[in-house]
Amino acid sequence: DQPAAFAAVDLGASSGRVIVGRVGPGTVDLTEVHRFPNTPVRVGGVLHWDILSLYAGVLHGLREAARRTDGRISGVGIDSWAVDYGLLDARGALLGNPVHYRDSRTDGIPEQVYAAVPAAELYAATGIQHAPFNTVHQLVAARGTPQFAAARRALLIPDLLAYWLTGEAGTELTNASTTQLLDPGTGEWADGVAKRLGIDTAMFPPLRRPGDHAGYLRDDVLAETCLAGPVAVTAVGSHDTASAVAGVPAEGSRFAYISSGTWSLAGLELDAPVRTEDSRAANFTNELGVDGTVRYLRNIMGHWLLQECMRQWAHEGRPQDLHGLLAAAADVPPLRSLVDAGDQRFLAPGDMPRRIADACRAAGDPVPACPAEFARCIFDSLALAHREAVLEAQRLSGHGVDTVHIVGGGAQNALLCQATADACGLPVVAGPVEAAALGNILVQARAHGAVDGTLGDLRSLIRRTQQPDTYLPRGAQAWDAAAEQMAARRPR
Ligand code: ADP
Ligand code: LRH
Numbered sequence: 001d002q003p004a005a006f007a008a009v010d011l012g013a014s015s016g017r018v019i020v021g022r023v024g025p026g027t028v029d030l031t032e033v034h035r036f037p038n039t040p041v042r043v044g045g046v047l048h049w050d051i052l053s054l055y056a057g058v059l060h061g062l063r064e065a066a067r068r069t070d071g072r073i074s075g076v077g078i079d080s081w082a083v084d085y086g087l088l089d090a091r092g093a094l095l096g097n098p099v100h101y102r103d104s105r106t107d108g109i110p111e112q113v114y115a116a117v118p119a120a121e122l123y124a125a126t127g128i129q130h131a132p133f134n135t136v137h138q139l140v141a142a143r144g145t146p147q148f149a150a151a152r153r154a155l156l157i158p159d160l161l162a163y164w165l166t167g168e169a170g171t172e173l174t175n176a177s178t179t180q181l182l183d184p185g186t187g188e189w190a191d192g193v194a195k196r197l198g199i200d201t202a203m204f205p206p207l208r209r210p211g212d213h214a215g216y217l218r219d220d221v222l223a224e225t226c227l228a229g230p231v232a233v234t235a236v237g238s239h240d241t242a243s244a245v246a247g248v249p250a251e252g253s254r255f256a257y258i259s260s261g262t263w264s265l266a267g268l269e270l271d272a273p274v275r276t277e278d279s280r281a282a283n284f285t286n287e288l289g290v291d292g293t294v295r296y297l298r299n300i301m302g303h304w305l306l307q308e309c310m311r312q313w314a315h316e317g318r319p320q321d322l323h324g325l326l327a328a329a330a331d332v333p334p335l336r337s338l339v340d341a342g343d344q345r346f347l348a349p350g351d352m353p354r355r356i357a358d359a360c361r362a363a364g365d366p367v368p369a370c371p372a373e374f375a376r377c378i379f380d381s382l383a384l385a386h387r388e389a390v391l392e393a394q395r396l397s398g399h400g401v402d403t404v405h406i407v408g409g410g411a412q413n414a415l416l417c418q419a420t421a422d423a424c425g426l427p428v429v430a431g432p433v434e435a436a437a438l439g440n441i442l443v444q445a446r447a448h449g450a451v452d453g454t455l456g457d458l459r460s461l462i463r464r465t466q467q468p469d470t471y472l473p474r475g476a477q478a479w480d481a482a483a484e485q486m487a488a489r490r491p492r
Contacts, residue, residue, distance in 0.1 A: 003027055004074045004450040007065045008440035009058050009161065011080035012240060013262035014038060014307060014409075016054055018061025019434060020068060021441035023450045028442070028465045030434060033068055034061035040100045047104075047349070048097040049084065049157070055164060062225040071228040074448055076165065076217065077236035077440045078158040079243040081262075082178035082287075083135045086160045087142075087151035092169075095147050098157065101133035102348055109137045117193045120280065125190045127273040127286030128180040131299065132344070135179035139199050154203045158238035165233055166215030169205040172235045174242035176207060177288035184273045184286045184294060208235045210242070210290040211447040236443040237290045241265045241297075246290045246439030246455060247432060248405045249462040256390045256401045258420065259435070260410025262304050264341075264382055266389035267297025268399050279396045283342070290443055291455045296397055298389040301341045303410055305378045308352035313371060320371050328372035329379060330415050335482050337365040337377040340490065341385035363489055383419035384482055390424050404428045405468075407435035417471045423483075425476040431468035438462055 003024030010017050017035045021028060036057035041050050058078075065073055087095040099105060110132055114122070119130060128134060135156075142148045155163055156175045163169050176182050176189075181201055183190045189201040208214060217231040237243040244259040259265040273286035273294050287295040313320050339346075339359040346355060353374055357367045360377065368374040386404075394400055404426050406417055411430040421428040432438055442458045445451045451461065 005069045006441045006444045007073050007076045008437040009078040010437045013081050016057050018065060019437040020065050023445040028461055033064040047100040047102060049100055051098055058161060059224055066226040071226055073231060075232045075234050075444045077234050077444045078161050079236055079238050079240045079436055079440050080157045082175055082239045083133055085154045085156050088153040089150050090152045095150055105141045106132045106137040109141045113137060113140055117196050122193055123280040124275050125193045126180045127184045127275050129283045129285035136181055140197060143198060162214050162233055165217055165221050167218050168215030170208040170214055171204040172238035173207050173209050174237045174288045175239040178239055184288055210235055210237045210443050234444040234447045236440040240436045242289050243439035244407050244436040245295055247435030248407055249468055250405055250459055254401050255403045255405055257405045258386055259408050260406050261408040262302055264300035264302035265297050266300055266386050267393045268397060270294045270296045270397055270399060274397050282392050282396060296393055300385040301346045305346060309374050312351055312353055325371055325375050329375035332372050332376035335380050335478055337368055339381045341381045379416045379419055382416060383423040386420045387423035406430045407432060409433060421471040421473045423479040425473045428471040429468045432466045
């Protein structure tokens with residue numbers, strides 16, 4: 001008997017992938033069947049996601065999944081980046097391309113939001129960090145436009161794709177928590193604050209939880225992908241970071257995680273949200289995870305800093321090869337130039353080398369002079385920000401850790417993994433790279449009865465079937481000094 005096969009659709013900010021996982025008692029075997037670039041498009045001055053191209057990538061991936069499994073997959077689960085949404089009209093047609101969370105339409109909006117609901121109150125109600133891209137700010141920015149007036153429904157990105165695949169609309173809980181309109185304590189909409197902001201949360205269809213049935217692939221989708229029906233779509237942790245944290249191969253609860261891709265999401269898994277004023281001041285967020293967990297974490301700019309440098313260098317006619325750049329960065333002396341990798345000045349797209357150079361100059365650090373020096377500056381800065389997030393999260397939550405897990409594309413970056421181990425003074429366990437797909441697939445497999453158990457049991461299956469790398473910490477003194485310097489630079 002072949003183990004059951006499930007398809008994970010995992011859309012990251014830099015690429016989308018469809019991964020087939022074969023799951024049975026004691027086995028999880030992943031095959032990437034399709035990967036496609038995720039390239040945003042600026043139209044009329046507004047940065048959009050190319051949602052139809054992404055949907056085409058999903059269909060292509062499902063067709064490829066069918067080819068590899070004789071058309072027989074048991075289920076599909078979808079996860080993607082958080083906060084963004086599409087608006088639908090009364091007949092369910094998409095009104096315009098979803099806007100990218102890095103677009104500038106929310107400039108100045110948080111100030112308007114906080115005038116109506118003070119930041120402290122919004123944090124107490126939702127537990128979500130201040131970030132200009134949160135759905136709440138995007139909805140307030142969109143309010144008053146003809147498009148918004150015509151909208152009857154809002155669907156978060158993975159829910160929109162699931163709607164196109166199944167015809168059924170729902171709002172998956174882990175991603176809903178990133179809207180800054182949900183109470184992470186109750187798992188219900190925070191209607192009190194939403195109303196004061198003129199937002200009707202009923203525009204989001206009913207909530208569903210990871211593991212809930214989310215419909216069956218439509219007949220036209222089955223025909224187009226050559227899959228044999230019925231194929232169930234299961235709600236997974238549809239926020240990619242929720243699925244990635246479910247896919248962390250941790251043992252017990254004394255661990256920190258860093259989901260390292262376009263962003264670094266660094267923090268802890270807790271039983272309950274931390275909504276103190278200290279926590280708000282430190283800009284920690286309380287997003288919901290699978291099985292009622294809370295992802296208490298900080299957003300750090302992550303590999304975005306490097307991706308945007310690479311885009312700029314290519315634009316200037318001097319493209320860089322990632323592997324060559326990583327090797328060259330390893331030869332640059334460490335900790336010479338550091339930037340604050342949490343600084344929202346790095347959020348928008350555009351000439352990243354210049355912004356990094358400006359930040360180094362302003363801090364009195366040597367300005368990186370070549371791509372390898374920029375890369376080193378970025379990895380050291382990320383490692384320092386990882387350390388601060390891991391330490392602060394423990395202090396603010398009272399939950400101690402003895403291991404740091406790095407999952408996602410960045411788990412392949414040995415320089416960053418070692419620097420993070422050194423900076424944190426803790427062992428780093430790196431991998432799996434495709435943790436989000438694993439978390440996605442295991443939640444589906446459990447819903448279908450192909451595996452059973454708690455989140456801890458799913459993680460133990462990952463530990464038994466995947467081979468992570470371990471990086472042991474080497475002397476942390478240089479990092480202690482760097483952390484002090486960085487703290488002294490920040491405005492109080
Ligand atoms: P996202 O899900 O946000 O699109 P990923 O988890 O796919 O991101 O991670 C992408 C990042 O991983 C890239 O920006 C790149 O810097 C890093 N990465 C990818 N492959 C490698 C590799 N072989 N070695 C080191 N780093 C890598
Ligand atoms: C990572 C991610 C992150 C969010 C950001 C918008 O892909 O989902 O967790 O904060 O995108």
